[in-house]
Amino acid sequence: MSADGKVALTVDQVVAGYVPGVDILRGIDLQVAPREIVTVLGPNGAGKSTLIKVIAGLLRVRSGGVRLFGEDISHLPAHRMMARGVGYVPQTQNVFPKLTVEENLEMGAYVRRSELRKGLHQAYELFPDLARMRRQAAGRLSGGQRQMVAIARALMLQPRLMLLDEPSAGLSPLLVNHVFDKVREVRDIGVTILIVEQNAKAALAISDRGYVLSEGQDRISGPAQELLENPEVGELYLGARKGLA
């Protein structure tokens, strides 16, 4: 598709799942433009994490395709993604706990050692806190600091696209905002970002656009501000929390 030229990520009618015969994703369509921050929302079980795993190459596409800047990446294994310019930050266990902060970052540049110095320099510039903690074991850091290590690690090879799986999970509201501020800084250095989140408000606040998944399909999409105000989004996604909101 020639139209892909100006699109960073295209998810085209993707069907995928874990157990044979059971599809979690049932024909998802999604596009992310270069330097955009796009958030995918949805209740538990809507297929958010499955979607990000498919894009990261951890789960096979049953049909449909995933393209990165027009290039088909649907059948690439996960360990090739980093070299292709996809940085992935998993939701949980996203650092190497026994390795030091700096060693974690080094692993981020594992496939291209020549980038190590540049990557470390950039990481410490973006996350000055990490420079102080470089010799500490990552497992000893707080949840927020660990999230920073995970993001910095995924950033080591100057990815074109960064995938974040629920970066706010388990963090206090103050830290959530801090993490999302950093995500915006990462975008500002030229990285396209796709976030999968439950915390709709915080994520949409920094996003350009959003998608709402439900039952393995993209139900609603639009500019972030519109989604925040959309009553249908509240019903589909925030419904369970109506009392709290």
Add this chain to the structure above:
Amino acid sequence: MGQYIADGIILGATLSLGAIGLTLTFKILRFANFAHGELLTFGAYFALTLSTVLAVGAPLGTLSFGWGFILVILLAAVLTAVLAIVVDWLVYRILRRSDIVATIVIASFGASLMLRNIVVFIWGPQPEYYFHSIAIAKQILPGVRVTADEIFVVVLAAVLMVALHLFLTRTRAGKAMRAVSDNALLAQVTGINVQNIIRLMWVVGGTLAAIGGVFYGITVQVGPNMGFNLILPMFAAAILGGIGSVYGAVLGGMVIGLAESVSVFWIDPAYKPAVAFLLMFVMLLVYPGGLLGERA
């Protein structure tokens, strides 16, 4: 007493080297490899054959062997590493796809039996010795007599452990290996080829096991059951130190070696192996994480 401590350190050198591979396999491939002892046996026998084929040169000083024996040890280690990779490829690689954890452990029992019988088939059931000269023990401390060979074993073991530490903390491959043992899934998305790291793990584990086996051959004797007899104290060492921890395995090996040896002071030597189990049992009961294991 001093003599028992010295003997314990010498036994500990073999146990530590063996326990390192065991703990790595457990951490990276998540199974207890009962065939690990046979890597010690094969290492010892490879060295036996090589030392008759290659010229080992005139004995150095009061050692029982010449420079050539160092080469023999290295070649035996290489052959054992290859054997470890072949066994992994033939047996464990296929079973890793199974969801049942016990499958691979039971398979390692089978591999252990098979390897032990191959040893008997090739080299015969009789015990062997590398050197037929009698090593003379010298007094190094009051009441402590050791042979030059035993000093060689302890020094080389220490050198290997320092080398392993430098490998794991200073090299890219070593760090990647720690990364895989920490979190294999994350290592994969980071771009680390986990299959290559698994092969590297067998090289490290096989090499150290082979050298541990040769050490046992030098200080005790070479026999088809040596690895089988050592596997349980090695497990005890790995568990005592904290399964998954390389440094714990080294420490555990020394503690088990010392405990077994020193126990002779009070109890009949026939009960020596029981001491390792008693320690393992007590450790699992009161501090299951092990001395240097992960804190929950």
